[in-house]
Amino acid sequence: MSGVPRPEIRPSPPAATGVGLPWDVAVEDAVAEIARARAEHGDTFTVDSGRERYLFTFSPVGVESFYALPEEVASKGVADYLMLRRKLPDEIFASRRTLPSMLFRRGDVATYLAHLESALDETEVELGEAGSVEVFALTRRLGHRMGLASWAGPGSDRGTGFERLVRAFDTLDGSDAFVHPDAMAAVAASGKVAERAALDEVTLVVGAALDRLDGGEVEGHELFARIAAAWDDEPDGVRREGVAHDVALIHIASMSNLASALGWALLDLLARPDVLDRVLDGDRDLAERAALETTRLAQRSIMARSVMSEVRFDTGDAVYTVPPGTTIATLLPLLNTTAGPGLEAWDPDRWSRWRLADTSGLASPQLVTAFGHGRHTCPAQPFSLSAMTAAATRLLGRYELAPESTTSPGPVPAQIGGVARAASPCPVGYRRRSAQP
Ligand code: HEM
Structure with a gap:
């Protein structure tokens, strides 16, 4: 979807062009698609898919920064809602008490x-x-x-x-x-x-x-x-x-x-x-x-946070200023089996x-x-x-x-x-x- 204005991250991380996420474009293997982008661009890169800009992070410092993001600045709740509402009727989210x-x-x-x-x-x-x-x-x-x-x-x-x-x-x-x-x-x-x-x-x-x-x-x-x-x-x-x-x-x-x-x-x-x-x-x-x-x-989890207000995000080799509207994400299947030796085995x-x-x-x-x-x-x-x-x-x-x-x-x-x-x-x-x- 070219021509959609995207939130601008500073400095500009590498952009994985031609990569889409499976709810926007036909993708044979969604995890393999992001793995290819990571092999080409390294541990930090953006993906523009549909109307969204995603900042993917896989470096040790980037992943630690990800888990430390405060909910009010970068929200898991909003990211989950944006994902689930593709399938579920809006009325199921409105006015929940428990x-x-x-x-x-x-x-x-x-x-x-x-x-x-x-x-x-x-x-x-x-x-x-x-x-x-x-x-x-x-x-x-x-x-x-x-x-x-x-x-x-x-x-x-x-x-x-x-x-x-x-x-x-x-x-x-x-x-x-x-x-x-x-x-x-x-x-x-x-x-x-x-x-x-x-x-x-x-x-x-x-x-x-x-x-x-x-x-x-x-x-x-x-x-x-x-x-x-x-x-x-x-x-x-x-x-x-x-x-x-x-x-x-x-x-x-x-x-x-x-x-x-x-x-x-x-x-x-x-x-x-x-x-x-x-x-x-x-x-x-x-x-x-x-x-x-x-x-x-x-x-197979994508872990995602919707940025609600501008945040400085440290990936180890750079500190990015990430504006609202961006989704910061990482992907467990690309880390869980490769982040260290022997992790591919069941033990x-x-x-x-x-x-x-x-x-x-x-x-x-x-x-x-x-x-x-x-x-x-x-x-x-x-x-x-x-x-x-x-x-x-x-x-x-x-x-x-x-x-x-x-x-x-x-x-x-x-x-x-x-x-x-x-x-x-x-x-x-x-x-x-x-x-x-
Ligand atoms: C084997 C089963 C399960 C796995 C592997 C799993 C995995 C996870 C993971 C990885 C997260 C963190 C996601 C993130 O940081 O973005 C999470 C959060 C959560 N899970 Fe589970 N989960 C499981 C079962 C359940 C069940 C049975 C329930 C409810 C009955 C549940 C309720 C929640 C809730 C409410 C959160 C959000 C917590 C928060 O935002 O503070 N999960 N789960």
Whole structure:
């Protein structure tokens, strides 16, 4: 899109011309595209795509400066909104009263993990004794069930209410904005008709849950009760829609990365029987480090900040003055596997608790991450790792699983953001173990 006035960065960084981002132009492999630009221009360069100017940063000082950016100067919230609104109707963002960042009060995680256990009970009922299942479909359904049980009220994780919500959230999947960015032009052209219909469906089902809550079904639904209470001062119609849209944004923002990461975690453990044996023998610490390592390698995240007011941005070799309207960005898959020696291999022993055990080969420890650094570090990291550990231990302990293909499906090539989604189906055969841990 030539002729669009762009914010002018001073001094002028190298410009990667002819490079576009996948929501603006057809790109075969979005990460490879930025990798090529970096190989040509070095660790700092601009990309003009659509109406936006992006300042990409990959140097150790640049990445540290990135994570240190204050939200009011360079906003993650605004960058996320600009990304997600390509897929989601505007009304889902307006007037939210309970946000995804408010889900981690004391005691909340214990409730979610209890819901995970009952979601796993239900999963076992659905799996039965033996069969074949697509591994990411399995983890996605499990993620829906655990999440909806945790915040969508009575009746949302079972029966027709659950099936209706699963269908609606599969249409209303905000992660399409970065997993299938190439599809966003068609979503815009449709006026988001399908997404709006799905949001109406969520409002109906969550409205029924609200009736049950008002009728006294509170136990196990404390978070839903909190979401509902924030709308108590509104007339019935406004309250129903407000509660349902809060639930919708929470569910959309929360679950899909976790479900994908769990899918890769199962496959990684299945590929390493020695590690799996130790996990099934009860080595919880190893299971959690394995989940973290899988997540690091599955990262496709673009980390972005929308500049709100002029900022001086240090990349080590220059200090740039970056005006509002620019997006400063870095890309985890270009750092996580190459920032130091040996990082391309899967090795849970590189982690000690949630930190890299040895950072001596890295110019900065912030060059590698699974859940982020600095003020925006994922607040759900402890919960996500506990949930992945519990789900992998339970499923692999109760069932023998065998992938039906010898090759890994690999990530969706156009994806730029979040945890990798599999490019093709990954069926696994399963049989219930006779002796269960
Ligand atoms: C394996 C699963 C997950 C991964 C790999 C992951 C990764 C991340 C990363 C890398 C960031 C920082 C992004 C940045 O700095 O731009 C982040 C932030 C965030 N994540 Fe997660 N996440 C996961 C699961 C979840 C879940 C389950 C929830 C909610 C239930 C959640 C809620 C959030 C929120 C609210 C933020 C923003 C925090 C802030 O801006 O201060 N995440 N996540």
